[in-house]
Amino acid sequence: MNLSSKLPSVGTTIFTVMSRLAADLGAINLSQGFPDFDCDPALIDAVARHMREGRNQYAPMQGVPVLRQAIAAKFQELYGAAYDPETEVTVTSGGTEAIFDAVAAVIHPGDEAIVFEPCYDSYVPAVEVNGGKAIVIPLRYPDYAVPWDEVGAAISPRTRLIMLNSPHNPTATILSAADMQALARLVEGTGLVIVSDEVYEHIIFDGAQHESMARYAPLRARSFIVGSFGKTYHVTGWKVGCVVAPAALMTEFRKVHQFVTFSTNTPTQYALAEFLAGKRGYPELSAFYQRKRDLFLELIAGSRWKPLPSRGTYFQLLDYSAITREGDMDFALRLTREHGVASIPTSAFLYKQAPPLALRFCFAKKDETLRAAAERLRGL
Numbered sequence: 001m002n003l004s005s006k007l008p009s010v011g012t013t014i015f016t017v018m019s020r021l022a023a024d025l026g027a028i029n030l031s032q033g034f035p036d037f038d039c040d041p042a043l044i045d046a047v048a049r050h051m052r053e054g055r056n057q058y059a060p061m062q063g064v065p066v067l068r069q070a071i072a073a074k075f076q077e078l079y080g081a082a083y084d085p086e087t088e089v090t091v092t093s094g095g096t097e098a099i100f101d102a103v104a105a106v107i108h109p110g111d112e113a114i115v116f117e118p119c120y121d122s123y124v125p126a127v128e129v130n131g132g133k134a135i136v137i138p139l140r141y142p143d144y145a146v147p148w149d150e151v152g153a154a155i156s157p158r159t160r161l162i163m164l165n166s167p168h169n170p171t172a173t174i175l176s177a178a179d180m181q182a183l184a185r186l187v188e189g190t191g192l193v194i195v196s197d198e199v200y201e202h203i204i205f206d207g208a209q210h211e212s213m214a215r216y217a218p219l220r221a222r223s224f225i226v227g228s229f230g231k232t233y234h235v236t237g238w239k240v241g242c243v244v245a246p247a248a249l250m251t252e253f254r255k256v257h258q259f260v261t262f263s264t265n266t267p268t269q270y271a272l273a274e275f276l277a278g279k280r281g282y283p284e285l286s287a288f289y290q291r292k293r294d295l296f297l298e299l300i301a302g303s304r305w306k307p308l309p310s311r312g313t314y315f316q317l318l319d320y321s322a323i324t325r326e327g328d329m330d331f332a333l334r335l336t337r338e339h340g341v342a343s344i345p346t347s348a349f350l351y352k353q354a355p356p357l358a359l360r361f362c363f364a365k366k367d368e369t370l371r372a373a374a375e376r377l378r379g380l
């Protein structure tokens, strides 16, 4: 059967490719972003308790009320933003689902969405499968700053959406207050919608403040803000995320979400609600990961790997130009095969520019994993 592909240039996502290769070869896996340590055992106990107490049937399509209330309370406390849990908060099956649904809710065939590369690998396919066109604006190595004047020039009558991500995967850069002001000036008086991927909101370093769209009323009024419990509570495999948006946007979002997954699994929502309402985990997460970042950097200090600044996320870009000039995909494969460390090439996130000689490493790992990986990396 010959099916005309809706995504002809898409293969299997790099995360699955590299994690699979690492598993097959027994390499240390610093590629796909997930912790190799366990979550708080009390969180597992809470899920088990809710299962035993019979919370095993469909959740409401928008998510269980206690979790939506806890999400709204957190946005109020951290960002001074009021979201109505009834109409403006939805629980999703992971951040990726939330991003897809938001794009699907907004993009009509022929509409344009502005994305910045390096760009998380699901954004462009989400736009294209919905008949839209991604307008890619390069963030340039090594500082990866947003070129706001280019963004202004790229906005056309067809532009419907701007997709942003801070803290940023894979570059580990963050948006500043000045970026937020530039964005606000740009969208003022337009009908542009923002999809803001903030799944690493609680992993931000060196005392910086997370610039959520929620902090800025004019931005909040046009934004879908995407969050992820996987990142915050070390449970990426549970696939629980959320989205907040003004009611008019959320109405359209839910029309899509209810027919993509209908609803997200019930017992984890109840357990996560307890943790979130109890302000557990996230207040100390930045310090937890900053220590891991610093350990990883200390362990490779003096080697030929040159770190770029990691200001948030649990990723670290390392420049390898002092080691080899080979392309990043080739080198990532060889590093896995010959040296037993898996990473992610930034070319997986690029559409326009030539990939820099740098690889992304995930430091959401046990100290012993980081030590073992660093020893191998230092040998190059």
Ligand code: GLN
Pocket: 015, 016, 031, 032, 033, 034, 096, 169
């Ligand atoms: N966000 C994770 C990463 O960047 C991967 C998630 C996934 O594999 N879909 O590594």
